[in-house]
Amino acid sequence: MRGYKQPTVSVIGASGYSGAELTKILARHPSVKLDKLYAFSQAGKKTTDLYPWLAVDMTYEAYDGEFDSDICFLTLPHGEALKLVPDLRNAGKMVIDLSGDFRLKNAEEHLRFYGREKPDDACMTYAMPELFHEEIRNATAVSNPGCYATSIILGLAPLILKPQDSAKVNTVCCSGISGISGAGKTAKTELSFSEMNDNIRAYKVARHQHTPEILQTLGTSATEPSFGFTFTPMIAPLTRGIYTILNIALDKHLPVSEITELYRSFYISAPFVRVREMPPEILHVAHTNFCDIHVAESGxxxxxxxxxxxxxxxxxxxxxxxxNMNIMLGYDEALGLT
Amino acid sequence: MRGYKQPTVSVIGASGYSGAELTKILARHPSVKLDKLYAFSQAGKKTTDLYPWLAVDMTYEAYDGEFDSDICFLTLPHGEALKLVPDLRNAGKMVIDLSGDFRLKNAEEHLRFYGREKPDDACMTYAMPELFHEEIRNATAVSNPGCYATSIILGLAPLILKPQDSAKVNTVCCSGISGISGAGKTAKTELSFSEMNDNIRAYKVARHQHTPEILQTLGTSATEPSFGFTFTPMIAPLTRGIYTILNIALDKHLPVSEITELYRSFYISAPFVRVREMPPEILHVAHTNFCDIHVAESGxxxxxxxxxxxxxxxxxxxxxxxxNMNIMLGYDEALGLT
Amino acid sequence: MRGYKQPTVSVIGASGYSGAELTKILARHPSVKLDKLYAFSQAGKKTTDLYPWLAVDMTYEAYDGEFDSDICFLTLPHGEALKLVPDLRNAGKMVIDLSGDFRLKNAEEHLRFYGREKPDDACMTYAMPELFHEEIRNATAVSNPGCYATSIILGLAPLILKPQDSAKVNTVCCSGISGISGAGKTAKTELSFSEMNDNIRAYKVARHQHTPEILQTLGTSATEPSFGFTFTPMIAPLTRGIYTILNIALDKHLPVSEITELYRSFYISAPFVRVREMPPEILHVAHTNFCDIHVAESGxxxxxxxxxxxxxxxxxxxxxxxxNMNIMLGYDEALGLT
Amino acid sequence: MRGYKQPTVSVIGASGYSGAELTKILARHPSVKLDKLYAFSQAGKKTTDLYPWLAVDMTYEAYDGEFDSDICFLTLPHGEALKLVPDLRNAGKMVIDLSGDFRLKNAEEHLRFYGREKPDDACMTYAMPELFHEEIRNATAVSNPGCYATSIILGLAPLILKPQDSAKVNTVCCSGISGISGAGKTAKTELSFSEMNDNIRAYKVARHQHTPEILQTLGTSATEPSFGFTFTPMIAPLTRGIYTILNIALDKHLPVSEITELYRSFYISAPFVRVREMPPEILHVAHTNFCDIHVAESGxxxxxxxxxxxxxxxxxxxxxxxxNMNIMLGYDEALGLT
Structure with a gap:
């Protein structure tokens, strides 16, 4: 796959919020060429009508199974990528899927959390760049992590994955607050402005589908977790952002400074993780590819x-x-992202 | 209708936002008894589930045409009250309709602005208390004004309706900004939190259905208006409130103080109109029955x-x-409203 | 104190947000008479200018130490009530203080969390009605709980305080999200609309002054807690409301249904606590005196x-x-609150 | 000034919201080099602390009158640029001032609207690129238009400035709604989140300082305007954006299509003005340099x-x-802006 002068890229499912954000980034990316935007219910519409802020002038096309670009991003509702990806891979396309379809190795967990069966082998390289840079570099098809999963895994990985004589994690309790764009561009009464303005609402407590993804990535499983794990997701009245509070119980005390140092060293080569001295804020990371992390307290x-x-x-x-695409293409991983 | 010790009241279409607000007020009203709440798609659900803040414990019932209370409020989508009101009136019920069905005298204008035919005589007393107190007191069935119409008519009436040697209004340009609850409790993508947070959007410019209602009430018509009238409605990211800027062109100069005095004297007996020295704010009137008015400038x-x-x-x-119900029942018009 | 036909009530520090809310409730309360509103920097201003939505017409007066009403509410910045309350109590006034000045029994903890010394005996009955109804009924001066403290204590009390053979609480991790009115009516850049819109920000992690109040009320102390306790407060872009996620580690498994039943029975006589089957929402409790509680998960x-x-x-x-005033006066505790 | 390979740029007053936005754009601009950021109260602080989303790592320096870069942007409170610009111009620097100090030719109007005296000659090229491209190209010091002024002038210019046999403008009534960042990064109670959430507030009706700027640019004056002009500014609960409703009274009827065509042709060479078929939305232009214009109605x-x-x-x-800088440097005017 490497060696392309300027590979062509297309997006299937481009008319949703993630698709629009992808369009924005790819249209300005210096080393790929954005080729086609495929949509379903929105096919025939124009980017200038749906997302005038993009300053991109393209028409969403219906997808008929013909894919001519080199690289395919899929931003589809869960279940849809499962149907399209096999053909794309057979055709030798580089694939980056943003749905949950190919994240879980365990088909039973997939059934339990997504309510859908999937083939046992329907799993692609889990593309969290800060953890699996090598695997991603060698992959031609990857599964992009979920949003909560990204913010929680990055906040836990140094304490859980770092091989050392250090403290062991016994339990983790996460509170995660998401902006409402996370629910996609859909017409639902409970996500209308009048229902969410001035409101906060928890949902899917301990049943969110990112739970098995987080545990799998941290080396354990949702079925038999090696440490206690509880995740409470909430939505709050903001469009963008995920904010997570991770309460971690270690089996011994480590001072904040030591943990902070552990995080700094763990992410030393990660251009988009910032270990900071102050609590993060959504406004600090909005419209950026950063994950801000703060070790706030250690009892x-x-x-x-x-x-x-x-x-x-x-x-x-x-x-x-x-x-992930940058890594797969052998580019600087931050290319087009700052 | 007068003379009831404590008349019973029911609401048809009670599960929407206006219905919930009505339920809140009626449940606490000292001189009526809230009897039944009728709903359609939400029939069978409970107030404690749909609107826990009401602190009212009732079940929404399906409406089968049987109406046993003394007074009927209807908060239905446009077109539905037309079907139900005749029977209610025939049965001798006191009727207060909050839809647009019975506001316009002119069936052609109704067709043009609501996109629906209606009988020529489908018109009830237009119940703006500050203008038509007597008519309302004598009526047994009234049509409650629209939200924009209320805020615009109250802001124009003293200059347009007051018989005097004063200045004549040549043109009026209104900009009206509405909170999003005005669109009702519906699932529409364009009213979702992600689409309206941080956004402002004009709509139905010069085509809003409150236009003929405003003009009819101010003594003219949408078809042959006696003064120029342009209305630009907008929605902005707040749940409640209507804010209107009324640019009025008079045929001669009147100082702000004189106009303010005219407004004060016009509304001298209106308990819910406050003519103020400072620009109003939505927060000043939210959750109240007040209309705040400010004469800001006179060139x-x-x-x-x-x-x-x-x-x-x-x-x-x-x-x-x-x-309006208070007036119809001969009560103090502010009863249960402060 | 009991036996007043209609006692008079005044508020010292009435011009802030809590003071305005208090004014609203007291002005409509059927069995007390709102007498005076005292303010400091806002003395001389009128309620109709500062809070037109109150529909109350009074002038904020400067407080000169003379207090003629029967009952005194104090809504002052921390540290100020300490100076005024002794005289009020000596004068035989019934006192309800909303600050943190008289909450903590331990003067050292007060110093540590409020950064201020206070006399050892500067502590009044901690007036959480659901826990200390009897003490409040017999008190003439009480300290009103903090906002986070209220929401957290009510969510933990049944599991921690209920004498039974049941499971013991080992650790508690709280994430609390507050509306921004909790910070008071002050001019701070970091609380400006532009800084808080679309934002979430944690603060005072594990250092919030409500921590010792919570622990003291639950029968332990911040200095030597008998169970692990971590509290992470956040602010989010809404004006009103506190939402708390309480992650509780018990020493044995109890099913959700059993815990829910425990909560129901614990709050059986509490008119303002609702144990619900669904996650609470801020909109369900906004502008009400309810605390909604949901037992969401038990692993x-x-x-x-x-x-x-x-x-x-x-x-x-x-x-x-x-x-609390209602209880102290022997009234129905919900009087004027629904 | 032209001919620089890559001129150096510094910003005086860089720590406010406009300064941060400028820093973001200049740091990514392909053909200038961002050199220094000067601040006053924030001198010594770092961009990574004040605006972590910038992904720029610089320290705000105190300004001591020494200016070494080629180009100077000033984003200072009104009145401050007046003191600094003469020296900068004498030193041969290219100057772009974002304050109101140099916009008005008429010192009396400046005094009336800004409350400050200024020298008669304290006026620089008014740099609205869509109107004065040539003048800007030839200028070495320009005054950048105000935010309301930009949105209003662009919406009126084709009808007022276009020499033709067309209709003449008699009066203009503008309603303008601004996001709250327009008030700058300041601590003011009335701009706090709790005061502006769910609120709308008009201010400075017919007294806003952009009024004379608009009239001067459209060929007339605030003192003796050749057409009626009334401007009502408001703030609403969003951070960014200006939305203006322009009610224009022509002396004869022109159809919407003809006016739209006039606007299209007027802005044919303007890369950042989009004449659109639908009402604009703030979300369509947020974070972009576009001005969206819609001719909505013509009676x-x-x-x-x-x-x-x-x-x-x-x-x-x-x-x-x-x-403007791009034009002054002879670059493509959109360079670094899309």
């Missing part, structure tokens, strides 16, 4: 509070997808 | 700027409806 | 997720203060 | 409604300033 009893923030549409979706 | 060329603010769900709907 | 490892929601200005401040 | 009486939308921080400030 004598081993309790630790880590806080992370990302833009769900960028680092939680389109930005990370392009970061 | 030497006869131009005048009047600004008004109301809560669209209260003075623009449910609150005004109860104010 | 086999003993982990429990409880979610609570209140309006910070009502149940978290003014509403609860009036609830 | 038989000669009334016309034109609606415009811009991002106040981009086309209304920093973006337009860079557009």
């Amino acid at each position: 004598k009893d081993g309790s630790v509070v880590v806080i992370t923030a990302i833009d769900n549409l960028v680092k939680g979706a389109a930005g990370q997808a392009v970061q | 030497k060329d006869g131009s005048v700027v009047v600004i008004t603010a109301i809560d669209n769900l209260v003075k623009g709907a449910a609150g005004q409806a109860v104010q | 086999k490892d003993g982990s429990v997720v409880v979610i609570t929601a209140i309006d910070n200005l009502v149940k978290g401040a003014a509403g609860q203060a009036v609830q | 038989k009486d000669g009334s016309v409604v034109v609606i415009t939308a811009i991002d106040n921080l981009v086309k209304g400030a920093a973006g337009q300033a860079v557009q």
Whole structure:
């Protein structure tokens, strides 16, 4: 796949929010050429009508199974990519899928959390660049992480994955707050302005589909987790952003400074992770591909509070997808993202 | 109708935003008894599930044409009240309709602005309490004004309706900004939080259905208006409230103080109109039945700027409806509204 | 104190947000008479200018130490009530203080969390009606709980305080999200609209002054807690409301249904606590004195997720203060609050 | 000035919102080199602390009068640029001032609207690129238009400035709604989140300082305007954006299609003005340098409604300033802006 002068890229499912963000980034990317935007219910419409801020003038085309570009991004509702990806891979296309279809190795967990069967082998390289850079570089088809999963995994990985004589994680309790664009561009009463303005609402407590993805990535499973894990997702009245509070119980006390140092060193080569001295804010990361992390507290009893923030549409979706594409193409992973 | 010790009241179409506001006011009203809440798609659901803030425990019932209460409020989508009101009136019920069905005298204008035919005589007393107190007191069936119409008519009436040697209005240009609850509790992509947060959008410019209602009430018509009239409605990212800028061109200059005095004297007996020295704010009137009015500017060329603010769900709907009920029942018009 | 036909009430510090909410409730309360509103920097101004939505016409007066009413509410910045309350109590006034000045029994903890010394005996009955009804009924001076403290204590009390053979709480991790009115009516850049719109920000992680108040009320202390306790407060872009996620680790598994039943029975006589089957929402409790509680999840490892929601200005401040006044006066505790 | 390979640019007053937006654009601009950021109260702080989303790592320096770069942008409170610009011009620097200091030719009007005296000759080329491209190209010091002024002038210019046998403008009534960032990064109670969330507020009706700027640019004056002009500014709960409703009274009727065509042809060479078929939305232009314009209505009486939308921080400030710099340097005017 490498060696293209300027590979062509198309997006299937381009008319949603992640698709629009992807269009924005790809249209300005210096080393790929944005070719086609495919949509379904919106086919025939123009980018200038749906997303005038894009300053891109293209028409959404219906997808008929013919794919001529070199690289394919898929931003489709869960279940749809499963049907399209096999043909794309057979045709030798580079594939980056943003849905949940190919994230879970365990088909049973997929059934339990997505309510859908999938083939046992329907799993692609889980493309979290900060953890699996090598695998991504060697892959031709990857599965882009979920938005909550990105913010939670990046906030936990140093303490859980770092091989060392350090403290062991016993339990993790996450509170995650998402902007409402995370629910996609859909007409639902409960996501209307009048229902969400001035409101906060928890949902899918301990049942969110990113749970098995997080646990799988951290080396354990949702069925038999090696540490306690509880995740409470919420939506709040903002369009973009994910903010997570990670309450981690270690089996011994580590001072904040030591944990901060561990995080700094873990992410030393990660251009989009910033370990900061102050609590993150959504406005600090909105419209960027950064994940800001702050080690806020460490109690004598081993309790630790880590806080992370990302833009769900960028680092939680389109930005990370392009970061993965850059790695797959052998480019600087930050190309077109700053 | 007068003489009831404590008349019973029911609401048909109670599960929408205006219905909920009406339920809140009627449930606390000292001199009526809230009897039944009728709904359609939401029949069978409970107030405690749909609107827990109501602190009212009732079940929405399906409406089968049987109406046992003394007074009927209808908060239905346009077109539905037309079907139900005749039977209710024949049965001797007191009727207060919050839709646009019975507002316009001119069936042609109704067709043009609502896109629906209606019988020529389908018109009830237009119940703007500050203008038609006597008629309302004598009526048994009234049509409650629209939200924009309320805020605009109250801001124009003193200059247009007051018989005097004063200046004549040549043209009126209105900009009206509405909170999004004005569009009702519906699932529409363009009213989702992600589409309206941080956004402003004009719509139905010079075509809004409140236009003929405003002109009819001010003594002229949409077809042959006696003064120029342009209305530009917008929605902005707030749930409640209507804010209107009224640019009025008079044929001669009147100082701000004189116009303010004219407004004060016009509304001297109106308990819910406040003529104020400062520009109104939505927060000043939210959750109240007040209409705040400010005469902001008067140019030497006869131009005048009047600004008004109301809560669209209260003075623009449910609150005004109860104010009308109070008048019809011979109660203090502010009963249960402060 | 009991036996007053209609006692008179005044508020010192009435011009802030809690003061305005208090004014609203007291002005409509059927069995007390609102007498005076005292303010400091706003003395001389009128309620009709500062809070036109109140529909109350009074002038804020400067407080000169003379207090003629029967009952005194104080809504002052921390540290100020300490100076005024002794005289008020000596004069035989009934006192309800909404600040943090008299909440903590331990003067050292007060110094640590409020950064101010206070006399050892500067502590009044901690007036959480759902826990200390009897003490409040017998008190003439009470300290009204903090907003976060209210929402967290009510969410934990049944599991921690209920004497039974049941599971023991080992650790509690709270994430609390507050509306921005909780910070008061102050001019701070970081609380300006442009800084908080579309934003979320954690602050005072594990250092919030409500921590010792929560622990003291739950029978332990911030200095030597008998269970692990971590509290992460955040602000989000809404004006009113507190939403808390309580991650509780029990030493054994209890099913959700059993815990829910425990909560129901614990709050059986509490008119303002609603144990609900669905996650609470801020819009469900905004402008009400309710605390909604939902037992969301209980893992086999003993982990429990409880979610609570209140309006910070009502149940978290003014509403609860009036609830306490009602109890102190021997009234129905819900009087004037629904 | 032209002929620089890559001129150096610095910003005086860089720590405010316009300064941050300018920093963002200049740091990514392909043909200038961002050199220094000067601030006053924020001197010594870092961009990574004040605006982490910038992804720029620089320190705000105190300005001591020494200016070494080729180009100077000034984003200072009104009155401050007056003191600094003469020295900068004497030193041969290219100057782009974003304040109101050098916009008005008439010192009396400046005094009346800004409350400050200024020298009669303190006026620089008024740099609205769509109107004065040639003058800007030849200038070495320009005054960047105000945000409201930009959105209003662009919406009126074709009808007022276009020499033709067409209709003459008699009066203009503007309603303008601004995002709150337009008020700058300041601590003011009335701009706090709690005061502006769910609120709309008019201010400075017919007294806004952009009025004389608009009239001067359209060929007349605030003192003796050749057409009626009334401007009502408002703020609404969004951070960015200006939305204006322009009610124009012509002396004869022109159909919408003809006016639209006039606008299209007037802006044929303007890369950042889009004449559109639908009402603009703030979300369509947010974070872009576009001005969207829609001719919404044209009545038989000669009334016309034109609606415009811009991002106040981009086309209304920093973006337009860079557009001007591009023109002054002989670059493509859109360089670094898309």
